[in-house]
Amino acid sequence: MALVRSLRARVVLWVCVALIVLFAATIVGLDIAFRNTADRDRRELIEAQVLGLIALAEPGPGGELRLPTEAIDPRFEVANSGLYGALYDGNGRALWQSLSLLGRDFPADEVAAAGERRHLMLDVPGFPPIEAELMGVTWEDRPAPYTFAIGVSLEPYNDRQATFRNYLIGWFLGVTLTMLLVVSGLLTFVLRPVHRLERQVREVEAGDRVKLTGSYPSELVGLADNLNMLIDTERRRLVRYRNTLDDLAHSLKTPLAAMHTLLSEQRSQPAEDRSDALNRELERMDQRVSYQLRRARASGATGLGTEPVAVAPLVEDLKQTLDKVYRDKHVACSVTVVPGASFRGDPGDLTEILGNLMDNAYKYCAGRVIVKAVSTRERLVITVGDDGKGIGDEFAAQLFQRGKRADESIPGQGIGLAVVRETVELYRGALSVGKSDLGGAELRVELLRAGVL
Amino acid sequence: MRLLLVEDDPNLNRSLATQLEQAGYVVDRAADGQEGLYLAREYPVNLAIIDLGLPKLSGVELIKQLRADGKSYPVLVLTARDRWQDKVEVLKLGADDYVVKPFNVEELLARIDALLRRATGWAQSELVCGPIVLDTRTQEVKVKGQKLELTSFEYKLLEYLMLHAGEVLSKTQITESLYEEDFERDSNVIEVFIGRLRRKLDPEDEYKPIETLRGRGYRLAVARGAPPSG
Numbered sequence: 170m171a172l173v174r175s176l177r178a179r180v181v182l183w184v185c186v187a188l189i190v191l192f193a194a195t196i197v198g199l200d201i202a203f204r205n206t207a208d209r210d211r212r213e214l215i216e217a218q219v220l221g222l223i224a225l226a227e228p229g230p231g232g233e234l235r236l237p238t239e240a241i242d243p244r245f246e247v248a249n250s251g252l253y254g255a256l257y258d259g260n261g262r263a264l265w266q267s268l269s270l271l272g273r274d275f276p277a278d279e280v281a282a283a284g285e286r287r288h289l290m291l292d293v294p295g296f297p298p299i300e301a302e303l304m305g306v307t308w309e310d311r312p313a314p315y316t317f318a319i320g321v322s323l324e325p326y327n328d329r330q331a332t333f334r335n336y337l338i339g340w341f342l343g344v345t346l347t348m349l350l351v352v353s354g355l356l357t358f359v360l361r362p363v364h365r366l367e368r369q370v371r372e373v374e375a376g377d378r379v380k381l382t383g384s385y386p387s388e389l390v391g392l393a394d395n396l397n398m399l400i401d402t403e404r405r406r407l408v409r410y411r412n413t414l415d416d417l418a419h420s421l422k423t424p425l426a427a428m429h430t431l432l433s434e435q436r437s438q439p440a441e442d443r444s445d446a447l448n449r450e451l452e453r454m455d456q457r458v459s460y461q462l463r464r465a466r467a468s469g470a471t472g473l474g475t476e477p478v479a480v481a482p483l484v485e486d487l488k489q490t491l492d493k494v495y496r497d498k499h500v501a502c503s504v505t506v507v508p509g510a511s512f513r514g515d516p517g518d519l520t521e522i523l524g525n526l527m528d529n530a531y532k533y534c535a536g537r538v539i540v541k542a543v544s545t546r547e548r549l550v551i552t553v554g555d556d557g558k559g560i561g562d563e564f565a566a567q568l569f570q571r572g573k574r575a576d577e578s579i580p581g582q583g584i585g586l587a588v589v590r591e592t593v594e595l596y597r598g599a600l601s602v603g604k605s606d607l608g609g610a611e612l613r614v615e616l617l618r619a620g621v622l
Numbered sequence: 623m624r625l626l627l628v629e630d631d632p633n634l635n636r637s638l639a640t641q642l643e644q645a646g647y648v649v650d651r652a653a654d655g656q657e658g659l660y661l662a663r664e665y666p667v668n669l670a671i672i673d674l675g676l677p678k679l680s681g682v683e684l685i686k687q688l689r690a691d692g693k694s695y696p697v698l699v700l701t702a703r704d705r706w707q708d709k710v711e712v713l714k715l716g717a718d719d720y721v722v723k724p725f726n727v728e729e730l731l732a733r734i735d736a737l738l739r740r741a742t743g744w745a746q747s748e749l750v751c752g753p754i755v756l757d758t759r760t761q762e763v764k765v766k767g768q769k770l771e772l773t774s775f776e777y778k779l780l781e782y783l784m785l786h787a788g789e790v791l792s793k794t795q796i797t798e799s800l801y802e803e804d805f806e807r808d809s810n811v812i813e814v815f816i817g818r819l820r821r822k823l824d825p826e827d828e829y830k831p832i833e834t835l836r837g838r839g840y841r842l843a844v845a846r847g848a849p850p851s852g
Contacts, residue, residue: 455724459704466705486710493713494720497736497745517707524706 176363177356184352185345192341196334203333207326215302218242218319222254223306226317233258234308234315236265245269251322253299259313275318281305283314291320298323362386366393373400413465420457424450460584467518467592477511478519480542480549487520487527488540495531502531502538510544512616518592525585526553526612533557537607548598549616554605565602589614623738623782624648624799626670628658628684629700630677638671641727646761646778647734648802655679659687666798667695669738671730674701674712682715689716696737700725735759742785743846749784752844754823754831756784765823772822775800779815780823783832783842792839816840 173179221242229235236256244252245267254267255275266275276293281303291299301320308315362385372378380400385393428450431443488502512519523540530538534555542551589612590600598616605611625647629635632653639649650665652658655676662670662684670688674681685697699712699720712720718740719733735747735758749756753766761777763770772780778800783791793812816832823831833843 463704486714487706490706490710490713493718496740517705520706520710524709528706 176360177353180352180356181349184349188345188348192345196337196341199337200330200334204330207330211300211321211323211326215300215319215321218252218254218321219302219304219317222256222317222319223304226256226308226315228308234264241267251297251325253301253318253320253322255316255318257316257318259311259315261316264315276320277301277303277318279303280316281314283307296322298327362389366396370396410465413461417458417461417465420461421454424454424457456584460588463521463584463588464591467515467521467588467595477513478516480510480512480519480544480551481506481508483516483520484523484527484540484542487524491527491531498531498536500531500534500536500538502527502540504540506540506542507544510542510549512549514596514616518596522589522592522614523551523553525589526551526614529553529585529612530555530557530610534607534609539605539607547617551614551616552611554607554611555609556605556607557609559604559608560602560610586612623668623778623785624650624666625734626650626652626658626662626665626667626672628652628655628670628676628681629673630654630675631673638727638730642731642734645731646774646781648800653677655681655684658684662688662693663691666795667693668799669696669698669734669741671698671700671734672717674699674703682712685712685716696741698730698733698737732759738785744785749781749787750848751784751787751842751846752829752831752848754780754784754844756781770822772819776815776819776822779812780819783819783840787842787844787846790835790839790841795839 173182222236225236225240226234227237234256238246242252244250245254247269248271250269252267253270253275254265255263255270256265257263257280259280261278261280263274273295276291276296276299277289279287281287283305284307285303285305287303287305289301289303291301293299299320299322301318304317305314306317365383366381366385366389369378369381369383373380380397381393428447431446431450484504484506488504492500492502527538527540530540530553534557537556539554540551542549544550586600593600593614593616596616598614601613601615603611603613623646625642627635627639627642627649629638629651630653635651635653639651642649650661650667652661656678658670658672658676659679661667670693672681672684676684679687681699681701685699688697696718697716699717700723701708701712701720702723704722709720718737721730721733739745739747739749739758747757747759749758755764756762758781763772763777763780779796782796782799796812816834820830820832829844831842831844833841835841
């Protein structure tokens with residue numbers, strides 16, 4: 170069914186198939202029931218006529234049986250009435266044949282034994298198909314039995330059956346067509362919001378629309394909301410990339426300009442001074458490029474299509490890495506992560522956030538670091554504390570100054586934290602600085618969990 | 623100390639090698655992973671500096687190969703990738719430290735120094751063997767508090783002996799670690815320098831710091847750490 174792309178075509182196709190199967194079964198069933206009834210009726214008629222003839226028969230003047238024609242069923246007297254009768258003596262000589270045979274012999278040229286009832290289906294040229302019964306009857310002192318024969322034409326029954334069948338098929342075709350029309354109309358009604366969604370997405374794509382609007386039925390609300398989120402994330406990402414490129418261009422061009430100037434400066438300056446100045450500019454460039462690249466790289470995933478990232482193994486990896494890097498310092502790092510603490514987003518982003526925080530803690534601690542992660546229904550809270558000197562108020566204030574780019578306001582060491590702050594904000598979380606129980610700084614990251622985004 | 627430098631950028635490779643040599647190291651240079659692996663298998667290396675983005679055999683593969691070969695010396699990774707995910711991965715792989723490009727040569731030297739000391743069981747940058755104190759950062763040597771004037775090769779030799787204090791070091795081992803070229807191995811230079819070091823460290827012939835083990839090599843016989851008397 171993968172070939173049938175349209176929902177409407179699928180539904181119509183399935184309704185068609187279902188109706189045809191259902192109606193075919195019904196038609197066959199009704200047809201069989203109708204025929205059975207007709208067969209029984211005919212059998213009863215034959216039975217009644219045979220018994221009727223036997224009741225009418227009486228010995229004539231010659232001792233032979235005869236049938237008083239005045240008392241007989243009128244259908245025996247009408248040409249081709251479809252009811253035929255005959256009476257034979259024991260030698261097969263016809264004593265009586267109904268007028269409806271129009272002088273022809275009764276189509277069955279056989280006699281029945283005494284007490285025998287012989288049932289026949291006859292198809293003889295010149296006659297319509299006939300169902301017949303021969304009944305052998307012994308009459309008083311006559312040694313040979315008489316045979317009473319009754320034949321009933323199948324034609325009227327077959328005609329009735331055909332009429333009934335045509336009527337049934339016609340009726341069911343009508344019902345099927347009506348159903349398809351109803352289903353089709355229903356689909357148009359049901360699919361209207363889907364078409365609206367599709368149209369709106371196309372408009373968003375074309376730039377004629379900012380987001381999906383209007384109320385959607387409950388089955389589509391989730392889809393519409395997620396699409397809006399995706400559109401929003403995409404737009405914010407684009408804005409961020411543009412800003413990053415602008416910032417990067419600015420960050421690179423200023424030191425480049427300074428270096429050009431330095432190079433073209435009077436040669437009077439000692440080579441060492443100029444080399445120092447060049448080095449400073451290079452360092453500035455390096456710092457800015459590294460900062461811009463790191464903040465541009467944070468993906469800020471929407472939580473769509475991302476698996477929850479377990480916090481514990483990630484913290485453990487970082488701890489091992491940092492233990493290796495700072496092995497001469499012998500830092501005692503205690504990690505407490507509640508089981509099941511997880512993050513919805515890009516694992517690289519979380520590694521970056523935690524890596525920077527833990528690296529700072531290892532760098533500035535006197536010997537102890539504490540990492541804790543707690544997750545509630547709505548948020549993931551991670552704290553990293555150390556027993557160092559803590560973060561100065563002035564630095565903290567600079568770090569949290571909104572709208573100020575870190576590479577302009579913060580010296581080299583703080584860039585990691587600035588990147589952390591920006592990454593956390595991409596996830597609409599928060600970074601705060603406090604005092605650790607160990608006496609040093611404690612950095613606290615709160616991230617909203619997926620679904621709450 | 624013999625370093626293996628595997629870096630594919632020719633300028634960085636040349637300039638870095640020059641500065642490492644100036645700092646007293648013997649440097650084997652390779653421009654791709656396969657050459658690096660060949661050199662690592664041919665020469666006794668004390669530390670490898672490996673760029674991650676290498677042609678032919680990636681840095682990651684090279685480190686895996688080295689570790690699979692049973693080489694346990696420190697590996698310092700140079701990388702432009704500064705994501706924490708990359709750092710975690712690199713150290714998990716078997717590297718001992720990483721330096722993110724662009725880097726400061728002084729910082730690189732400090733990291734190399736620290737890794738070499740750690741590999742030989744020294745935690746501080748100051749190596750102390752009885753009365754001999756050698757500061758690997760300032761390259762200053764003091765005996766009983768008196769500053770000692772050593773030539774650059776004498777210093778390299780003493781540092782090598784002190785880093786491996788207590789171990790027997792064959793002449794071949796010493797020449798291979800301190801000399802770049804093969805042909806000098808046959809000379810008696812080492813014997814001459816050992817003699818000079820002995821005279822400078824112990825002019826009164828009191829504590830005989832350098833032992834000669836016949837047919838086996840030399841050993842710094844003074845125990846690590848300051849003497850109990852202070």
